[in-house]
Amino acid sequence: MTLAGILPYIQMVLSILLITSVLLQQTGASLGGAFGGDNFSAAYHTRRGSELFLFWATIVIAVLFAGTALLALVI
16 A cells, blocks of 8 residues: 555544544633633643643644645645
8 A cells, every 4th residue: 555545544543533632631711711700720720740741642643633634735
């Protein structure tokens, strides 16, 4: 198989990983923030441990997905 034949499968796997990593992240804003409520504790949050790993993994997966999408345009 050539790269053009494998690339769609790579993009499918990366898209599933990207969706999963985004959905696993916790949001700092509560429902009250959407209606004008203030939540000062959510404004300053330091990521630690697995949350930090998931944050960076999401960025890496997004960059890989964008790279494969641009590669698919070129091929």
